[in-house]
Amino acid sequence: MSAEHQKLKAFAVELFQIKAVKFGEFKTKVGLMTPVYFDLRVIVSYPEIMKTLSHLLVDILKDIKNIDILCGVPYTALPIATAVSLETGLPMVMRRKEAKDYGTKKLIEGVFKEGDKCLIVEDVVTSGSSILETVRDLLNEGIKCKDAVVLLNREQGGAKILEKNGIRMHAVLSLTEIIQYLVEAKCIDSEMQQKVQKYLAETQVTDAVLNKAPPANRLKLSFIERSKLAKNPVAAKLFEIMSAKQTTLCLAADLTDATKILNLAEQVGPYICALKTHIDIIEDFHSNFIEPLKDIAKRHNFVLFEDRKFADIGKTVEFQYSKGIYQISSWASLVTVHSLTGKGVLDAIKGATGNPERGVFLLAETSAAGSLITDSYTKSTLKLASEYPDLISGIVCQNPLFLDNPGLIQLTPGVKIESKVDNLGQQYNTPDLVVAEKGADVAVVGRGITEACDPVAAAQLYREMLWKAYSKRIAV
Numbered sequence: 439m440s441a442e443h444q445k446l447k448a449f450a451v452e453l454f455q456i457k458a459v460k461f462g463e464f465k466t467k468v469g470l471m472t473p474v475y476f477d478l479r480v481i482v483s484y485p486e487i488m489k490t491l492s493h494l495l496v497d498i499l500k501d502i503k504n505i506d507i508l509c510g511v512p513y514t515a516l517p518i519a520t521a522v523s524l525e526t527g528l529p530m531v532m533r534r535k536e537a538k539d540y541g542t543k544k545l546i547e548g549v550f551k552e553g554d555k556c557l558i559v560e561d562v563v564t565s566g567s568s569i570l571e572t573v574r575d576l577l578n579e580g581i582k583c584k585d586a587v588v589l590l591n592r593e594q595g596g597a598k599i600l601e602k603n604g605i606r607m608h609a610v611l612s613l614t615e616i617i618q619y620l621v622e623a624k625c626i627d628s629e630m631q632q633k634v635q636k637y638l639a640e641t642q643v644t645d646a647v648l649n650k651a652p653p654a655n656r657l658k659l660s661f662i663e664r665s666k667l668a669k670n671p672v673a674a675k676l677f678e679i680m681s682a683k684q685t686t687l688c689l690a691a692d693l694t695d696a697t698k699i700l701n702l703a704e705q706v707g708p709y710i711c712a713l714k715t716h717i718d719i720i721e722d723f724h725s726n727f728i729e730p731l732k733d734i735a736k737r738h739n740f741v742l743f744e745d746r747k748f749a750d751i752g753k754t755v756e757f758q759y760s761k762g763i764y765q766i767s768s769w770a771s772l773v774t775v776h777s778l779t780g781k782g783v784l785d786a787i788k789g790a791t792g793n794p795e796r797g798v799f800l801l802a803e804t805s806a807a808g809s810l811i812t813d814s815y816t817k818s819t820l821k822l823a824s825e826y827p828d829l830i831s832g833i834v835c836q837n838p839l840f841l842d843n844p845g846l847i848q849l850t851p852g853v854k855i856e857s858k859v860d861n862l863g864q865q866y867n868t869p870d871l872v873v874a875e876k877g878a879d880v881a882v883v884g885r886g887i888t889e890a891c892d893p894v895a896a897a898q899l900y901r902e903m904l905w906k907a908y909s910k911r912i913a914v
């Protein structure tokens with residue numbers, strides 16, 4: 439028997455003796471009956487066993503490179519993560535299950551910076567959903583998570599679900615191993631071992647269970663997978679276009695001359711998935727402008743998108759959307775809306791006359807310096823979006839929000855290869871950063887293309903850089 443085998447066997451027996459592992463008939467969280475139950479909460483009462491557990495976890499985390507911080511999954515794994523932190527010297531952050539309604543309102547406590555790589559610490563993994571909840575809150579703070587060290591893998595599909603979400607699980611013990619050690623140590627008999635094996639065989643994750651599992655992190659899914667998850671038809675179409683044309687570039691065609699817009703649309707059409715207008719800045723606008731624009735969009739397979747940022751009461755928005763000289767609802771498949779005035783605007787867009795193929799991008803954050811938008815406004819915007827799943831195509835924002843809703847599209851403006859800010863407070867990030875770090879699906883580029891000496895070459899370059907960053911994002 440190897441030293442490793444002996445060490446793990448002794449540890450399994452200790453867990454049995456302190457009743458951290460029990461046998462009998464137990465009901466699980468989801469209402470199933472299980473013959474074996476783990477309750478690692480008792481471990482805080484046994485410092486020597488806690489010490490052994492942290493040694494075992496430290497042993498397996500040695501192979502994981504570039505960790506900046508640790509985070510335990512609340513609550514059972516918090517003391518375990520603390521023990522690992524003390525032993526390794528790695529700083530720890532703590533996730534709250536709910537934000538305080540006073541003071542800082544933070545979900546993640548402790549010192550960290552955007553881009554930090556965090557190792558998750560957990561006691562027992564069944565479906566992996568608790569780990570994914572923690573990962574989601576960390577990601578929302580810009581903290582990256584790729585690995586989780588756990589004491590016990592119950593071998594019921596958690597590893598598969600975590601892997602699907604970009605998290606590698608490293609377990610000290612599997613359920614099969616712990617049972618084998620306990621049989622060898624005569625803590626349980628082989629009849630119980632068979633009972634557990636039968637239970638495991640019957641509760642393996644099926645596709646149906648997997649589909650009920652927490653939604654996959656959108657940053658890890660391909661656009662084609664996400665097109666099937668989109669509830670708004672224009673979002674589904676945009677995902678398909680992005681995938682087929684291999685482009686996430688949306689051109690902000692902010693020119694004031696109708697002919698120049700048409701010429702640019704024709705030239706960059708092959709490289710974009712959407713063309714965004716501010717129709718009211720065109721000095722020579724005439725309804726004759728719309729048909730050729732629609733024709734170019736159809737030939738080059740991109741979506742027309744009016745960045746109107748509707749923000750009035752519902753009735754006024756209904757007119758602004760479908761009436762007047764622009765008749766936006768007749769040609770723009772996508773429009774932007776401020777969440778400021780609430781549901782009325784969305785009801786107005788939904789019910790207005792015009793082309794029924796329509797989708798809305800709700801503005802949750804802006805690229806403008808000194809914006810008055812607060813975290814709570816952003817959160818309320820996301821909640822509003824969730825109430826209109828068939829109408830909302832996505833969210834305009836600057837950070838990786840709504841990671842658990844892969845059917846929505848993140849649209850991020852303020853993208854430029856160089857120049858950090860313009861003279862009127864527009865803030866820019868590079869194509870790589872907005873995709874890799876900020877979670878952008880579609881990136882909006884305006885002056886980076888319109889003011890380039892060769893706008894077509896610039897569009898090609900932005901498309902290439904953005905697609906490369908997206909391909910890398912879903913691959914790692």
Ligand SMILES: O=c1ccn([C@@H]2O[C@H](COP(=O)(O)O)[C@@H](O)[C@H]2O)c(=O)[nH]1
Nearest residue numbers: 690803804805851852864882883884885
């Ligand atoms: O937060 C926002 C929302 C929308 N925009 C729009 O995007 C383009 C950006 O143009 P650049 O020339 O690339 O700066 C423009 O149409 C804005 O109205 C945004 O910039 N920020």
